[in-house]
Amino acid sequence: MTSLIESVVNYFQEDEWPIELVNGNVVRTAFKGENGQWACHGWVREQEEQFVFYSLCPLNVPDNRYAEVSEFITRANYGMVIGNFEMDYSDGEVRYKTSIDVEGSELTNTLCRQIVITNVMLMDRYLPGIMAVITGAQTPAQAIAQIEAH
16 A cells, blocks of 8 residues: 555656655645745645645734734635635744545545645635735725635
């Protein structure tokens, strides 16, 4: 049976993503969407049989905007079926997380693709709103309303 990290690396190679393997269980890459470019990390938890994928917002939130971005994230997360936004209150990092537990199964390219592509597409969709709230150009409610109207 293929290890999870081998399955993840295989997916990225077959899909022709440039990757860097770090510490034997983290895959670093980047994605450029319609609304920006950002770093991505795939974390394999081999023993737990889990794969977690993150898209990192290219701009950290200044501490004076934590409340507004937290509201935006809460509004965005409501009703999300696959994945969620999170913010680290220690440094203002915002990221989108998707994950899968494959205990007793195998992580196929199809499953990897669903986790990765869903992740980057949702970050791309919500990134303009995150940035607008970070800069104060829109309220969280305005930003969500604009995103979800399309």
